[in-house]
Amino acid sequence: xxxxxxxxxxxxxxDRPKIxxxxxxxxxxxxxxxxxxxxGYQGLRAALGRAANEVHDEVKSATVLGxxxxxxPAGTKWGLTPQGVYPRYLVVNGDESEPxxxxxxxxxxxxxxxxxxxxxxxCYAAGLSQCFLYIRGEMAxxxxxxxxxxNDAYAAGYVGKNIxxxxxxxxxxxxxxxxxxxxxxxxxxxxxxxxxxxxxxxKPPYFPAAIGLYGQPTIVNNxxxxxxxxxxxxxxxxxxTAIGTKTSPGTRMVAVSGHVKRPGVYEIINGITxxxxxxxxxxxxGGIRNGNxxxxxxxxxxxxxxxxxxxxxxxxxxxxAGAAGSMLGSGAVMxxxxxxxxxxxxxxxxRFYAHESCGKCTPCREGGTWLERILSRVVDGKGTMADxxxxxEVGTSICPGDFPHASNAKLGISAVPFPYKMNTICFVGPxxxxxxxxxxxxxxxxxxxxxxxxxxxxxxxVGAAS
Amino acid sequence: xxxxxxxxARLAKEIIGxxxxxxxxxxxxxxxxxxxxxxxxNDAMVHIGELVGATxxxxxxxxxxxxxxxxxxxxxxxVNICGTMSCALMGxxxxxxxxxxxxxxxxxxxxxxGMFTLEHAECQAACTEAPCLQVNYRYRFxxxxxxxxxxxxxxxxxxxxxxxxDHGTVAKVLQHIPADRGVGAVPPESVxxxxxxxxxxxxx
Ligand SMILES: Cc1cc2nc3c(=O)[nH]c(=O)nc-3n(C[C@H](O)[C@H](O)[C@H](O)COP(=O)(O)O)c2cc1C
Ligand code: SF4
Ligand code: FES
Numbered sequence: 068x069x070x071x072x073x074x075x076x077x078x079x080x081x082d083r084p085k086i087x088x089x090x091x092x093x094x095x096x097x098x099x100x101x102x103x104x105x106x107g108y109q110g111l112r113a114a115l116g117r118a119a120n121e122v123h124d125e126v127k128s129a130t131v132l133g134x135x136x137x138x139x140p141a142g143t144k145w146g147l148t149p150q151g152v153y154p155r156y157l158v159v160n161g162d163e164s165e166p167x168x169x170x171x172x173x174x175x176x177x178x179x180x181x182x183x184x185x186x187x188x189x190c191y192a193a194g195l196s197q198c199f200l201y202i203r204g205e206m207a208x209x210x211x212x213x214x215x216x217x218n219d220a221y222a223a224g225y226v227g228k229n230i231x232x233x234x235x236x237x238x239x240x241x242x243x244x245x246x247x248x249x250x251x252x253x254x255x256x257x258x259x260x261x262x263x264x265x266x267x268x269x270k271p272p273y274f275p276a277a278i279g280l281y282g283q284p285t286i287v288n289n290x291x292x293x294x295x296x297x298x299x300x301x302x303x304x305x306x307x308t309a310i311g312t313k314t315s316p317g318t319r320m321v322a323v324s325g326h327v328k329r330p331g332v333y334e335i336i337n338g339i340t341x342x343x344x345x346x347x348x349x350x351x352x353g354g355i356r357n358g359n360x361x362x363x364x365x366x367x368x369x370x371x372x373x374x375x376x377x378x379x380x381x382x383x384x385x386x387x388a389g390a391a392g393s394m395l396g397s398g399a400v401m402x403x404x405x406x407x408x409x410x411x412x413x414x415x416x417x418r419f420y421a422h423e424s425c426g427k428c429t430p431c432r433e434g435g436t437w438l439e440r441i442l443s444r445v446v447d448g449k450g451t452m453a454d455x456x457x458x459x460e461v462g463t464s465i466c467p468g469d470f471p472h473a474s475n476a477k478l479g480i481s482a483v484p485f486p487y488k489m490n491t492i493c494f495v496g497p498x499x500x501x502x503x504x505x506x507x508x509x510x511x512x513x514x515x516x517x518x519x520x521x522x523x524x525x526x527x528x529v530g531a532a533s
Numbered sequence: 534x535x536x537x538x539x540x541x542a543r544l545a546k547e548i549i550g551x552x553x554x555x556x557x558x559x560x561x562x563x564x565x566x567x568x569x570x571x572x573x574x575n576d577a578m579v580h581i582g583e584l585v586g587a588t589x590x591x592x593x594x595x596x597x598x599x600x601x602x603x604x605x606x607x608x609x610x611x612v613n614i615c616g617t618m619s620c621a622l623m624g625x626x627x628x629x630x631x632x633x634x635x636x637x638x639x640x641x642x643x644x645x646x647g648m649f650t651l652e653h654a655e656c657q658a659a660c661t662e663a664p665c666l667q668v669n670y671r672y673r674f675x676x677x678x679x680x681x682x683x684x685x686x687x688x689x690x691x692x693x694x695x696x697x698x699d700h701g702t703v704a705k706v707l708q709h710i711p712a713d714r715g716v717g718a719v720p721p722e723s724v725x726x727x728x729x730x731x732x733x734x735x736x737x
Pocket of ligand 2: 249266267423424425426427428429431432491492493494495496497
């Protein structure tokens with residue numbers, strides 16, 4: 068079965084294995100009734116039928132990569148809590164706000180019980196005694212669906228005291244944010260959950276697994292990461308790793324937006340599906356709109372350095388994307404066709420990160436603002452050649468050394484691999500520079516054209532609806 | 534004026550009770566205050582401070598960090614048009630110009646009848662449905678000038694009140710943990726032992 072479901076805007080199914088989107092085809096996928104009729108809470112039952120450490124081992128051997136951005140295996144992360152220190156908490160990261168990212172909201176709106184079941188399995192396996200499910204403030208429907216699902220799950224005995232009649236007891240508390248991108252960063256998320264301004268903490272020493280919520284060991288996992296656990300418990304690590312590759316098993320949700328024929332959210336095969344498959348195959352986006360040429364794409368959310376057609380054959384495999392100069396990040400691909408005004412497009416991202424800086428460290432607070440101002444000037448046709456050097460200089464003060472970028476055969480440049488060095492506490496500062504650097508490395512002539520023809524060209528839009 | 538009503542004070546205490554430390558309830562209580570008055574009043578912040586054990590300056594310190602909290606009245610409908618990359622690539626700048634024209638206000642402004650406040654928003658996690666917007670955090674996807682106009686006309690005529698609550702109310706469904714089912718929150722320092730189920734045996 069394939070097609071777009073009107074009740075899951077953006078989601079496009081296909082004849083591929085589904086681990087986390089299997090219920091999206093049902094109109095009532097978010098109800099307890101539908102959930103129970105489709106193996107719901109059976110993964111939890113299977114987990115509780117085994118000792119907690121065995122469940123943890125199963126998750127470890129499945130290598131469930133974190134889907135929030137960094138791709139760190141969940142089972143390994145759970146093992147990093149210090150021995151014998153209790154209580155330990157689970158904080159679920161549902162703050163989805165990285166530009167281009169659209170998957171966690173679908174998972175919360177369309178299958179909240181799957182997420183709840185995943186949270187319970189994690190708490191059981193890692194000995195976490197309370198769970199806080201942090202949902203982005205602006206997601207009204209997701210909050211309502213998760214609240215209703217929790218109310219039903221409590222009433223039916225799946226959450227709370229003595230779950231399924233066992234000695235496993237845990238509360239899941241729905242918590243919601245109030246609009247601040249940086250709060251998606253795990254230590255800022257914890258600050259926010261403690262009732263503070265959502266500013267990141269310094270790591271070390273504040274690795275959440277060691278010193279997290281209220282100073283206690285805390286596991287922070289992304290919504291999609293946890294949504295994988297029910298299927299895994301029901302089908303086993305062997306079945307999980309049979310999908311995808313050894314280092315990147317399973318599936319992942321990827322949102323493709325921008326200038327493709329069929330923008331949408333697709334569950335793809337980890338490690339195997341390539342960017343070319345995703346952008347051009349009929350079962351996915353079906354090519355660039357209007358038969359236009361691909362100019363560039365952002366492969367892993369607004370923070371990621373850009374790729375062009377030279378990188379289309381890279382599969383969704385973290386290390387390969389890293390060697391090519393970028394990252395897979397949060398499963399968000401933004402596609403720009405030949406009509407795109409590249410400096411203006413870069414500005415929409417730089418403005419975002421500059422605006423979202425929490426102000427705790429100078430290179431990000433000042434640097435981001437500078438980047439935005441200089442780039443605005445250039446985009447408005449009021450820049451000078453010296454501005455381009457200044458952009459790089461400011462960028463280098465945020466991230467010393469060569470900033471990662473893709474190779475390009477036409478330009479005769481080779482890749483600078485990920486990651487970068489940074490002078491900031493978190494990745495917001497570097498993210499303000501990433502689009503500027505990519506655009507300057509790959510499309511410098513577009514910046515120069517704006518400067519040389521200054522005041523003679525009209526201010527162009529970033530892009531248009533068709 | 535604008536301290537919590539009796540009902541909301543009860544709800545506030547219920548929410549506080551879910552957390553190991555009361556201060557964690559700060560943001561949910563600020564939302565509750567905004568729901569009650571349409572924006573966060575000074576008196577509400579004083580009341581929240583009393584409830585969670587913080588000074589009103591600390592409450593304001595937290596509140597002012599977050600975009601969604603308003604400290605003066607805004608329109609009945611907050612119209613947030615996304616302007617981040619995916620939406621910009623699909624014409625959100627033109628949509629914003631159109632919206633300014635239709636509403637007769639500049640971005641950031643409120644219409645003179647107090648119905649609409651127009652804001653530029655950042656990525657709303659709906660990038661495949663660009664350009665998109667939210668009205669009081671309820672989505673509209675692939676918005677065209679025509680669909681924008683009919684949205685505004687519908688809102689003005691009161692045709693969408695069932696779907697879209699007035700500014701301040703985010704979720705219309707809230708969590709309630711039944712007293713006989715909840716485990717209950719305890720301060721972290723009162724727990725030292727491993728949870729019962731970590732005993733090497735299956736729980737079921
Ligand atoms: C600035 C910034 C924003 C982030 N935003 C999110 C987010 O919205 N959702 C998310 O799950 N992770 C986000 N992350 C990653 C989290 O810090 C954390 O690594 C992740 O939630 C861990 O979950 P996982 O291991 O299951 O992927 C962000 C990181 C940074 C630096
Ligand atoms: S890098 Fe930016 S957002 Fe991150 S801690 Fe520093 S100032 Fe705050
Ligand atoms: S860029 Fe507009 S919703 Fe993501």
